[in-house]
Amino acid sequence: MAKAFDLTLYLVIGPDDVRGRTVEAVTATAVAGGVTLVQLRDKTASDAEMAALARRLLEVLAPHALPLIVNDRVEVARAVGAAGIHLGVDDRPAAEARAVLGPEAIIGVSAGTFEEADLVDPAVVDYVGTGAVYATATKADAGAAIGLEGLAALRRRLALPMVAIGGIGLSTAEAVAATGVEGIAVVSAICGAADPEAAARDLREAVKRGRQGARGGEGAA
Amino acid sequence: MAKAFDLTLYLVIGPDDVRGRTVEAVTATAVAGGVTLVQLRDKTASDAEMAALARRLLEVLAPHALPLIVNDRVEVARAVGAAGIHLGVDDRPAAEARAVLGPEAIIGVSAGTFEEADLVDPAVVDYVGTGAVYATATKADAGAAIGLEGLAALRRRLALPMVAIGGIGLSTAEAVAATGVEGIAVVSAICGAADPEAAARDLREAVKRGRQGARGGEGAA
Numbered sequence: 386m387a388k389a390f391d392l393t394l395y396l397v398i399g400p401d402d403v404r405g406r407t408v409e410a411v412t413a414t415a416v417a418g419g420v421t422l423v424q425l426r427d428k429t430a431s432d433a434e435m436a437a438l439a440r441r442l443l444e445v446l447a448p449h450a451l452p453l454i455v456n457d458r459v460e461v462a463r464a465v466g467a468a469g470i471h472l473g474v475d476d477r478p479a480a481e482a483r484a485v486l487g488p489e490a491i492i493g494v495s496a497g498t499f500e501e502a503d504l505v506d507p508a509v510v511d512y513v514g515t516g517a518v519y520a521t522a523t524k525a526d527a528g529a530a531i532g533l534e535g536l537a538a539l540r541r542r543l544a545l546p547m548v549a550i551g552g553i554g555l556s557t558a559e560a561v562a563a564t565g566v567e568g569i570a571v572v573s574a575i576c577g578a579a580d581p582e583a584a585a586r587d588l589r590e591a592v593k594r595g596r597q598g599a600r601g602g603e604g605a606a
Numbered sequence: 607m608a609k610a611f612d613l614t615l616y617l618v619i620g621p622d623d624v625r626g627r628t629v630e631a632v633t634a635t636a637v638a639g640g641v642t643l644v645q646l647r648d649k650t651a652s653d654a655e656m657a658a659l660a661r662r663l664l665e666v667l668a669p670h671a672l673p674l675i676v677n678d679r680v681e682v683a684r685a686v687g688a689a690g691i692h693l694g695v696d697d698r699p700a701a702e703a704r705a706v707l708g709p710e711a712i713i714g715v716s717a718g719t720f721e722e723a724d725l726v727d728p729a730v731v732d733y734v735g736t737g738a739v740y741a742t743a744t745k746a747d748a749g750a751a752i753g754l755e756g757l758a759a760l761r762r763r764l765a766l767p768m769v770a771i772g773g774i775g776l777s778t779a780e781a782v783a784a785t786g787v788e789g790i791a792v793v794s795a796i797c798g799a800a801d802p803e804a805a806a807r808d809l810r811e812a813v814k815r816g817r818q819g820a821r822g823g824e825g826a827a
Contacts, residue, residue: 519740519773519777519778520753520754520755520778520781521777521778521780521781522754522781530753532741532751532753533741533743534741552740552775552777552778552781553775553777554773554774554775554776554777554778554795555775555776555794555795555798555799555805556740556742556773556774556775556792556793556794556795556798557740557741557742557773557775559742559794560741560742560743560773571777572777573776573777573780573812574775574776574777577776577777577808577812578776578804578805578808579804579807579808580801580804583799583800583801583804584776584799586800587798587799587800591794591798
C-alpha cells in the first residue's frame with residue numbers, strides 16, 4: 386500500500402538524547418531544518434509517560450503534516466493516534482501491530498542481516514530500518530556494524546523503502562545516501578547539536594548530494 | 607621531544623572541502639568553535655598555490671597561536687614557516703622531513719595497519735594519524751575502514767599521540783575519543799557545515815565526553 390511518508394531525514398529522539406533540552410524543542414528546531422519524519426524512542430518510560438510525550442510531539446508535528454512514529458509501543462501508538470510504529474527485531478511481530486493499528490498505519494521494522502531482511506513481509510511492512518551502519522560504542526555492539534558494503538548488500542536484497550541508521554553524520558551521510566537507501570536516520574547528529582536546525586539542514590543537503598551520485602571521501606590524514 | 611600541540615580537534619581542510627567558501631573563512635569560524643590544530647591538504651595545487659594559501663592560513667591562525675600543518679609538501683612547509691608536516695604512507699619518509707624541517711617541526715604520519723604502525727619511529731615522529739575509522743565512500747577504499755576495534759588495537763600498539771580520522775562526526779566522536787586517542791581529525795563534519803563554528807563546538811564537547819568515559823550509543827531504529 387502506498388503511503389505518504391518521506392524517509393529522507395528521519396529523526397530518532399527521546400528524553401535521553403537531548404542534553405537537557407526538551408524533546409519537543411529539539412524536534413521543533415530540527416523540523417525547521419528539514420527533518421521529514423520523527424520517531425519517538427524511549428526504552429525506559431512508562432506507557433503513560435510515553436503517550437504524554439507523544440501527544441506533545443504530535444502538536445509540534447501537526448502544522449508541518451509530518452508523521453510521528455512510535456518505537457516499540459503499539460498500544461501507545463494507537464492511543465495517541467500516531468502515524469505509525471517502529472519495531473525492533475525483538476519487538477512484537479509486524480503482523481500483530483498491523484492487526485492493532487490498521488491498514489493506514491506506517492509500520493517499520495529493523496533488519497541488520499540477510500536473515501532478518503528475509504523475514505520482512507512486504508505485504509505487512511512499509512519500510513525497513515537497516516544498521517548499525519557505523520559503530521557508535523566501543524562495547525559489544527561495535528561488532529554489529531555493517532558498514533557501507535553491508536548496507537549496499539541489504540539495499541540490493543530488499544525492495545522496500547529503506548532508512549539507514551547508526552553513527553551517520555555529516556561526514557558519512559552522502560556516502561550512505563549513495564548506496565541507494567531512501568534516507569538516513571540520526572540521533573546524535575541532530576540531538577547532540579547545539580543548533581539542531583542547522584544540523585538538519587546540512588544533513589539533508591548531504592543526502593541530496595549522495596542521491597545525485599556525487600561521491601565524497603575523506604581518507605587518512 | 608615534547609612539543610606544544612593539541613590534537614583534540616584537528617581540522618583537515620583544502621579548497622575542495624569548503625563548498626564555495628574560502629579556506630581562510632571556514633578555518634577562522636572553525637577556530638572560533640574550538641579547533642586546536644589545522645592541516646592544509648590539497649593534492650592538486652602547485653607548490654606556489656599551496657604556499658600562498660598556507661601563508662593566508664598562517665595569518666588566520668597566528669592570533670590564536672594554533673599550529674598549521676602542511677600535508678605532504680615538505681618544501682612548502684619550510685618555505686612558509688609552518689609548524690609541521692603530515693606525511694601519508696606514500697609520501698616522503700619522516701626522517702627526510704625531519705632533516706629538512708629541523709627538530710622543532712611537528713611531524714605526523716599516517717598509519718592504518720599494524721604493519722604501518724610498526725614502521726613509525728618515535729624518535730622522529732611526533733604524532734600518528736590513524737584511520738580511516740569509518741568508510742566515507744562506497745568504492746574501493748571502503749574496505750580499508752578499521753572501525754572502533756581497529757582503532758583501539760592501534761591505540762594499544764602505539765605509544766605516540768594519536769589522532770583518528772575518517773568519517774568521524776557528532777554521532778561517533780564520543781565513541782572514538784573513548785578509545786583513548788588524543789583527538790579526532792575531521793573534514794566534512796566541519797567543512798560541510800553551514801556553521802563551522804557550531805559544528806566545531808559540538809564536536810569538541812563530544813570528544814570531551816568521550817574522554818570522560820561516558821559512553822553513548824545509537825543502534826538500529
